[in-house]
Amino acid sequence: MTISVELVESYLDRLQGRRDPSNHTIRAYRSDLRDYSRFARLRIEGEPQNESVLAYVRHLTTERGLAMRTTRRRIACLRGYFRDLSKMTGARSPFDELEIQLPRPKILPRSLAREDAAKLTKAAWETCSHAEETRKEIAIAVLVLISVGLRVGELVHLKPSDFDREDGSLHIQGKGRRDRRVPVVDSCLCAALTNLARPDAHALFTTKGSVWTTQSFRQKLRAFAVAAGLSRRVTPHMLRHTSATLHLEDGVDLLFLQRLLGHENIATTALYAHVGHASLKRALERAQLLSTLAA
Numbered sequence: 001m002t003i004s005v006e007l008v009e010s011y012l013d014r015l016q017g018r019r020d021p022s023n024h025t026i027r028a029y030r031s032d033l034r035d036y037s038r039f040a041r042l043r044i045e046g047e048p049q050n051e052s053v054l055a056y057v058r059h060l061t062t063e064r065g066l067a068m069r070t071t072r073r074r075i076a077c078l079r080g081y082f083r084d085l086s087k088m089t090g091a092r093s094p095f096d097e098l099e100i101q102l103p104r105p106k107i108l109p110r111s112l113a114r115e116d117a118a119k120l121t122k123a124a125w126e127t128c129s130h131a132e133e134t135r136k137e138i139a140i141a142v143l144v145l146i147s148v149g150l151r152v153g154e155l156v157h158l159k160p161s162d163f164d165r166e167d168g169s170l171h172i173q174g175k176g177r178r179d180r181r182v183p184v185v186d187s188c189l190c191a192a193l194t195n196l197a198r199p200d201a202h203a204l205f206t207t208k209g210s211v212w213t214t215q216s217f218r219q220k221l222r223a224f225a226v227a228a229g230l231s232r233r234v235t236p237h238m239l240r241h242t243s244a245t246l247h248l249e250d251g252v253d254l255l256f257l258q259r260l261l262g263h264e265n266i267a268t269t270a271l272y273a274h275v276g277h278a279s280l281k282r283a284l285e286r287a288q289l290l291s292t293l294a295a
Contacts, residue, residue, distance in 0.1 A: 123228035149243030
């Protein structure tokens with residue numbers, strides 16, 4: 001089974017028709033398949049393809065020292081390509097003869113401490129109350145991220161029509177083009193979003209008519225956090241993790257949290273269960289088990 005430019009593009013076209021992945025995903029898959037193709041061309045002529053795949057895994061992990069998450073993605077991409085090619089041609093996939101075990105890395109999400117989240121939230125509300133319009137937009141965006149944990153791409157692609165003034169919810173087109181609706185329950189934030197959602201605007205969040213990009217928002221957020229007195233380098237994804245962690249600590253059910261964040265697999269949401277140390281500590285302090293037993 002071969003990898004060529006034509007076969008790769010044909011596979012990506014079929015993938016787009018079946019799953020409608022984002023442009024970022026398509027670019028990543030194209031890059032991954034080209035990387036394997038370059039590697040395979042340098043292997044011994046006539047080498048069985050399953051041996052080539054195993055050598056590629058060793059090459060990624062040992063020689064290039066790629067993170068396990070990156071290696072897993074590349075091998076998953078390669079597996080999908082060969083599975084699709086097998087269906088198209090009837091040839092066996094090299095993965096049919098392989099059992100590759102790549103450990104799933106357990107990386108705990110980085111989030112702000114509750115005190116820092118409170119400081120950032122207070123600064124955002126103060127900005128909403130007193131600053132000029134262009135400064136208010138970044139403050140409202142910060143409040144949205146903390147309250148409902150959107151991804152940065154979801155935030156900057158929001159349109160005015162995505163905010164439902166009637167029930168105060170946001171329509172989100174999430175990862176993998178999966179739609180969801182998230183409720184904005186704070187009445188003051190709903191009022192701010194109502195004022196922001198101008199029907200004639202190209203996007204919900206703009207600066208002097210210019211639509212935000214993910215990079216421009218990261219820069220705005222960094223400057224806002226510094227002005228709010230935070231010493232840590234704050235990123236949009238950190239606010240998403242902060243939202244999830246604090247909601248979990250305050251008793252939001254994991255299934256509800258999965259829906260809020262738009263996770264396809266609850267195992268992804270369950271990562272936050274390892275972060276909720278503060279809630280565990282508060283629960284143990286309330287229980288005071290030894291004192292109760294000694295009473």
